[in-house]
Amino acid sequence: MMDVFTKPNLLEKPILTVKNLSKQFGAGCKFCRPDQGERLEKNYCQNCGTVYACSQVSFDLYPGEVLGVVGESGSGKSTLMRCLYYDQEVSSGEAYISTYHQGEKNLFLASSQQKRYIRNHVMGMVYQNPLMGLKMDFTSIGNIAEKLIAAGGRHVGGMESRGEELLRHVSIPVSRIKEAPKHFSGGMQQRVQIAKALSNNPPILLLDEITTGLDLSVQASVLDLIKTIQRQEPISILVVSHDLGVIRMLADRTMVMLDGKVVEEGLTDQILEDPQHWHTQQLVYSLL
Amino acid sequence: MNNHYNFAFFDEGSKREIRRAILKAVAIPGYQVPFASREMPIARGWGTGGLQLTLALIGRPDILKVIDQGSDESVNAVNIKKLVTKTTGVRVTEDTAQATIIQSRHRIPEIPLTENQILVLQVPIPEPLRYFEPSELATKKLHAEQEYSGAWLLLFEQIMNYGQMATGADHPVLVHNRYVMAPSPIPRYDNPKMNCSSALILLGAGREKKVYAVPPFTRVVSLAFEDYPFKPENFQHQTCRLCGQAGIFLDELVDAERTYYQCNDTSYCLKRQNEKQD
Numbered sequence: 001m002m003d004v005f006t007k008p009n010l011l012e013k014p015i016l017t018v019k020n021l022s023k024q025f026g027a028g029c030k031f032c033r034p035d036q037g038e039r040l041e042k043n044y045c046q047n048c049g050t051v052y053a054c055s056q057v058s059f060d061l062y063p064g065e066v067l068g069v070v071g072e073s074g075s076g077k078s079t080l081m082r083c084l085y086y087d088q089e090v091s092s093g094e095a096y097i098s099t100y101h102q103g104e105k106n107l108f109l110a111s112s113q114q115k116r117y118i119r120n121h122v123m124g125m126v127y128q129n130p131l132m133g134l135k136m137d138f139t140s141i142g143n144i145a146e147k148l149i150a151a152g153g154r155h156v157g158g159m160e161s162r163g164e165e166l167l168r169h170v171s172i173p174v175s176r177i178k179e180a181p182k183h184f185s186g187g188m189q190q191r192v193q194i195a196k197a198l199s200n201n202p203p204i205l206l207l208d209e210i211t212t213g214l215d216l217s218v219q220a221s222v223l224d225l226i227k228t229i230q231r232q233e234p235i236s237i238l239v240v241s242h243d244l245g246v247i248r249m250l251a252d253r254t255m256v257m258l259d260g261k262v263v264e265e266g267l268t269d270q271i272l273e274d275p276q277h278w279h280t281q282q283l284v285y286s287l288l
Numbered sequence: 289m290n291n292h293y294n295f296a297f298f299d300e301g302s303k304r305e306i307r308r309a310i311l312k313a314v315a316i317p318g319y320q321v322p323f324a325s326r327e328m329p330i331a332r333g334w335g336t337g338g339l340q341l342t343l344a345l346i347g348r349p350d351i352l353k354v355i356d357q358g359s360d361e362s363v364n365a366v367n368i369k370k371l372v373t374k375t376t377g378v379r380v381t382e383d384t385a386q387a388t389i390i391q392s393r394h395r396i397p398e399i400p401l402t403e404n405q406i407l408v409l410q411v412p413i414p415e416p417l418r419y420f421e422p423s424e425l426a427t428k429k430l431h432a433e434q435e436y437s438g439a440w441l442l443l444f445e446q447i448m449n450y451g452q453m454a455t456g457a458d459h460p461v462l463v464h465n466r467y468v469m470a471p472s473p474i475p476r477y478d479n480p481k482m483n484c485s486s487a488l489i490l491l492g493a494g495r496e497k498k499v500y501a502v503p504p505f506t507r508v509v510s511l512a513f514e515d516y517p518f519k520p521e522n523f524q525h526q527t528c529r530l531c532g533q534a535g536i537f538l539d540e541l542v543d544a545e546r547t548y549y550q551c552n553d554t555s556y557c558l559k560r561q562n563e564k565q566d
Contacts (some may be wrong), residue, residue, distance in 0.1 A: 113433050142445045149444065150437040155514045156447055176449050 009187040014060035015100050016084075016204055019058040021093035023079050023260075025116030026050030039057050043076070043259040053079040055260045057093070061204070066230060068251025068268060069243060070283065071252060076260040077240040078128075080206045083108075084238070085125045086115045088116055097122055099153055099203060120150040124197030128209035130189035133196065138183040139194050140167060143181065147199045166195040173194055198233075205229075207239040244287050248272055255278045290385075296343040297375040302326055305482055306344035306499070310490060313501035318543060319462030321416050323496040329371060334492025338391045339412035345490075346372065346389060351379045353387035358395045358537070358552035367392075394457065396478040398556040400535055401487035403504060411493040414500060416460040416470040426556045436468045439511060447516055458520070462509045471508075477520040482508040485561040489526045523546060523549070531560035 032045035039045070043052040049233060054076040061067050069077050082088045084095065095107040107118060110218075118123075134143050142257040144163040145153070153159045167177050170191035181189045181249060190210060197205060207226070211219040223246065228249075230237060239250050247254055255265040257278065264277040275281045296303065309323035328336045334358075346352065354369045356362040360382040366505040368391065369380050381387050384397040391408040399473040401407055420438030420561055430438065438562045439460045453459070461482065471479060482489060482502055488503040493507035503507055512518035526549040527534040536556070551557035 055314060112429075113435075116433060116435055138441070138445055139448050142448055145444050146437055146441050148441045150435070154440070156444060157515050159444070160448075 010022070012062055013103070014043075015063045016061040016238075017056050017096045017098075017099050017103070018060075018084070019081065019094045019193060021054055021083060021087065021095065022051045022091045023054040023076075023083055024050055024091045026142075040259075042074075042223070047049075052260050054083065054090075057260075059255060059262070059265070061238055062235050063095055063236055064230075065253065066235055066239060066251045067253040068239045068247040069257060070242060070247050070254060071257035072242060072279075072283070074155070074259075075257040077257055079209055079240070079260075080257075081125070081206050081240055086119055086122060086205055088146075097204070105133065112257050120147060121200060122202055123204050123205045124200070124202040126190070126193045126197050126208065126210050128212050130181065130193050133180045133187060135191045138260055139178045139184070140172060140181055140184075141177045143192060144196050144199050147196055148284065151200050160198065163195075166199055167192070169198075169229075170195045171221070185218075187222060190218075190222055191225065194222070195227075198229065198235075201233070203234070203236060203246070205235050205236060205237045209241055209287075211241070211243065219246075226250060242274065244283060293343065293375045294344055295376055297329075297371070298326065298330070298340075300345055301350060303344045306340055310341065310344065310498045310501065311522070313490070313499045314488070314503050316467075317503055317506050318461075318467030318469040320498040320500045322497055325498050328494065330367065332452045332495040333412065335336045335364055335368055335391070335393055335410040335494030337496075337499070338393070338494075339371070340491075341408045341440055341490050341492040342368075342377075342389055345408075346376055346378055347363045348376070348378060350388045351381050351386055352383060352389050352391070353381050353555075354391045355553075356393045356396060358539075359554045361554065364382075365385045381532070383559070384555055393538070394475075396471050396474055396481045397466070398551075398553045399559075400481075401485060403486045405487040407485075407487050407489045407495065408476070409489065409491045409492045411472040411498070412495070413458075414466050414470055414491065414493040414496050414498040416458075420554060426472075431467060432533060434466065436462075440513075443511060443516075453516060454520070456522060460511045461543065462511060464506050464508075468511070469500060469508075475537060476510070476518070477507070477523075478553065480520065484508075511519050531557045531564070533557070533560060 020179050022150060026049055028050045029048035031039050031047040057080055071077050083090045088230055097102040097107060100118060111241045141163040144166055145159045164177060168174060172188060181192050211222055241247055251268045254268045254271045255262050258279045264280045270278060272284055275284045302517045304324060313321045321341060328339060330336060340363050352372055354365040356365040370446040373380055384399040388404060415427055415519055417430055417438045421427050443453050457475050458470055458475045459479055461471050462480060463469045471482060484505050485506055488504050489552050491500050510518040522537050523538045526538055528551045529536060529548045530550050533551060537552045539552045541548055
């Protein structure tokens with residue numbers, strides 16, 4: 001599935017660099033400080049109830065690359081995505097985007113206005129649940145316009161034609177673009193979300209379990225759409241899924257998470273054909 | 289004046305608290321200042337916000353005018369006037385030019401206001417982003433970060449659904465290039481009167497416990513898109529059946545046979561009719 005154009009080039013600068021991202025829920029106590037990690041039950045401290053959702057996650061995302069993140073439920077995949085999209089604040093860690101201040105400013109230390117700017121201009125996010133990413137009572141085209149307006153769009157005609165173009169791209173019939181997503185099926189809602197995420201041509205797209213809960217034929221059409229977008233646009237994608245089939249189809253490289261830590265990382269083919277860590281082996285062998 | 293109330297109904301402490309809120313509102317044009325909205329002898333939602341501002345501001349030499357949807361004689365206006373005169377003894381007037389404090393609901397008078405006047409507007413929903421974001425905590429943040437896509441999106445939705453900006457009243461405005469503000473449910477026709485107004489404009493929301501202001505000579509711009517400019521209601525082709533005036537804000541009255549129009553601002557209409565007779 002690897003395309004010559006999307007193969008990561010080692011001489012290239014990564015578009016997104018994440019270093020030691022950690023996120024914990026709870027204050028922590030003397031039994032569960034990071035150096036005492038083995039006392040945790042999975043990522044949960046039985047003494048104080050703190051959950052270490054992500055600990056010391058580091059990775060690079062290269063231009064045009066698709067990086068997969070797999071792991072069982074509760075392994076910190078979604079928390080990682082939410083931290084990157086500023087839906088949650090990180091406990092510690094750094095992230096840099098090469099197009100933002102030449103990649104010299106830590107994204108997590110930006111002011112709230114700048115965070116909004118980054119969200120609106122540099123990133124697109126597709127949530128597992130369309131309720132998170134869409135305003136269900138607004139029109140579909142209005143949902144797309146929301147992101148364009150946030151990025152400074154003030155021309156109705158321009159935003160309307162951009163919205164139409166995107167919705168046509170994700171196979172929403174033109175006759176239904178002024179309908180509210182609440183009237184759409186789950187697959188259609190997901191496609192509206194994807195159109196919204198793409199509206200500002202963001203260099204980075206975050207996909208969080210986008211096919212979970214969709215039936216197989218709709219899953220296939222959503223994945224097909226992502227593949228098409230990836231071929232047509234110069235976009236880097238971080239895709240989170242617990243479904244190895246999705247990862248196999250989309251991702252060039254994959255990292256495996258367990259209890260908030262990255263336990264294995266490598267080319268997707270390698271990970272799936274020759275898993276090294278016991279957890280990855282478990283995941284691969286339980287593949288139906 | 290002989291009654292059991294303090295001058296202007298409130299105790300002095302209450303007046304001072306409201307005046308402090310007003311001062312802060314004037315200092316930050318368009319910013320909604322929270323205040324401890326008092327219990328009033330009229331129900332919340334019937335102009336308690338405006339009434340509290342009026343009572344906190346009024347002094348013995350003041351002359352008060354109260355209008356409701358352009359009329360000096362509607363129930364709401366009459367009751368508010370009665371309450372204020374009974375507790376202060378100040379003079380009331382219907383003549384816009386004479387008044388020093390004008391409390392109004394849903395209209396700004398037709399006669400241009402002067403530097404010696406204060407316009408107090410009653411506000412039901414002070415938050416211009418409320419229909420976009422129901423949470424007050426969230427809208428406070430949006431204001432702080434000057435993130436107003438929600439206000440624009442509401443207008444965009446109207447254009448998508450109706451082919452034009454369809455705000456019947458309360459068309460959002462940008463004040464002093466900073467805060468987006470709900471101008472209270474005045475018609476779009478009145479929005480331009482807020483821009484660089486000579487009079488101080490105070491807005492009070494009793495139920496929502498907010499006070500905000502447009503100081504004199506402040507820039508107030510109605511939100512609009514590049515290709516969909518802001519358009520006030522147009523009355524160029526109708527005339528008032530009483531005074532014959534064209535091009536001002538008219539009421540449309542429909543009876544079985546026909547539709548006719550008359551001035552919405554009753555005192556303005558009366559004044560014109562008197563002038564004609566002279």
